[in-house]
Amino acid sequence: MRSNIFVTGDLHVGKSTLIQRVLNNLPLVKILGFKTSRYFQNKKLAGFYLEDFSRLHREEQKAFIGRCVNDNYWVSIPETFDTLGVEILQNCLREQPDLIVMDELGFFENDAKIFQKQVFDILASSIPVIGVLKKKQTPFLDQIRKRKDVKVFEVTRENRDRMYELIFEEVLQVIGLDKGKNYIDAASYEKTVKEVFAPVYPVIAKQILTRTKMTTGVCLDVGAGTGHLGIELTKMSDFNTYLLDCSQDMLLIAEQNIERAGLQGRVHTLLGSVYQIPLNNESVDLVISRGSLYFWEHKKTAFHEIYRVLTPGGMAYIGGGFGSAELKRQINQKMQEKDENWRKNMAEKIDKTTNVNYLELLKDLDLAYIDVSDSEAGMWLVIQKKQEYGFGTASN
Numbered sequence: 001m002r003s004n005i006f007v008t009g010d011l012h013v014g015k016s017t018l019i020q021r022v023l024n025n026l027p028l029v030k031i032l033g034f035k036t037s038r039y040f041q042n043k044k045l046a047g048f049y050l051e052d053f054s055r056l057h058r059e060e061q062k063a064f065i066g067r068c069v070n071d072n073y074w075v076s077i078p079e080t081f082d083t084l085g086v087e088i089l090q091n092c093l094r095e096q097p098d099l100i101v102m103d104e105l106g107f108f109e110n111d112a113k114i115f116q117k118q119v120f121d122i123l124a125s126s127i128p129v130i131g132v133l134k135k136k137q138t139p140f141l142d143q144i145r146k147r148k149d150v151k152v153f154e155v156t157r158e159n160r161d162r163m164y165e166l167i168f169e170e171v172l173q174v175i176g177l178d179k180g181k182n183y184i185d186a187a188s189y190e191k192t193v194k195e196v197f198a199p200v201y202p203v204i205a206k207q208i209l210t211r212t213k214m215t216t217g218v219c220l221d222v223g224a225g226t227g228h229l230g231i232e233l234t235k236m237s238d239f240n241t242y243l244l245d246c247s248q249d250m251l252l253i254a255e256q257n258i259e260r261a262g263l264q265g266r267v268h269t270l271l272g273s274v275y276q277i278p279l280n281n282e283s284v285d286l287v288i289s290r291g292s293l294y295f296w297e298h299k300k301t302a303f304h305e306i307y308r309v310l311t312p313g314g315m316a317y318i319g320g321g322f323g324s325a326e327l328k329r330q331i332n333q334k335m336q337e338k339d340e341n342w343r344k345n346m347a348e349k350i351d352k353t354t355n356v357n358y359l360e361l362l363k364d365l366d367l368a369y370i371d372v373s374d375s376e377a378g379m380w381l382v383i384q385k386k387q388e389y390g391f392g393t394a395s396n
Ligand SMILES: C[S@@+](CC[C@H](N)C(=O)[O-])C[C@H]1O[C@@H](n2cnc3c(N)ncnc32)[C@H](O)[C@@H]1O
Pocket: 027, 028, 184, 193, 222, 223, 224, 225, 226, 227, 228, 229, 244, 245, 246, 247, 250, 272, 273, 274, 275, 289, 290, 291, 292, 295, 296
């Protein structure tokens, strides 16, 4: 099984950008690894340094792997690979992420033998790798290319969009995610939203506002997709809203929808995962989420993150459904006509989500209120974080 994927190609064809695009669109929990970045002095390329992928932009001292000493004379610094590089890769093996990034492997590490051995240990491990291979022949790089567990894709300016699709599918496969089941194509999702789901968003937005009795503050729509629920709720209230999704493609469409609704100043997209929400503690008054819960393999982590960003007394309205029995009937009928497996697939997803014991899952959180309802309107979980002083205010 080829579980390690490398991109190669000429300079500046966008190899790292392609990898970043793949990573931005993956609904993953944990990605670790390293990245090499360019260092400029007086606008001239003066070196390359190594960074821990999970701690980008936090290193104050650059860990150089190569420096330009005289105008065009480059020296490599293999010790950086053998110390920091090895440390990062050993940590990857300890932490067992879903995917390891090696961006990039080149010739500065020709003499970094300890690092090279660590790279081979990782390639032989069960954790898949996505990386960039310099288009050069060195014994180290050739040995990687020859491996049976490595698949190399050559990217050019002309083929890079097609390559992105191919590599994305390959990565989904090696990390054990199915297209359709764990990943939704943004353009076709938006088409279905426009043709079928559109009427449910204002209905659900209204239900959320009525039930939570909230009208203002910061709202976060988790797994917002192309943004319709967050946008409808913002139209009906004074909320300022973030649309969070781990798919950059979904958010690009959401941005067009925000503009069409004239809400550029009040609704913003946010790329990230529910497992690591890129917002401060206690900064969100209302968290909403529709249809994303089905994709969260690690629900406890997700709810802890949601709790962390909620203000004291803040509420969350999370679940899935079509708003009412009648809308559900109409939508099921339309979707079944488009896709004969629709009912079966939905039933499986819903089963996996409704069979969870949410009271047990949320028992460590300091909640003033919790209600789980499962009806024709959908499966919805309403929670309220405890106020520091006083009592919760939510009611049925
Ligand atoms: C069925 S769509 C629902 C979109 C939108 N809420 C709606 O109702 O139209 C599920 C969305 O959840 C997103 N998603 C899945 N796993 C996620 C995660 N771990 N973090 C953030 N978003 C996630 C997907 O990218 C997708 O856009």
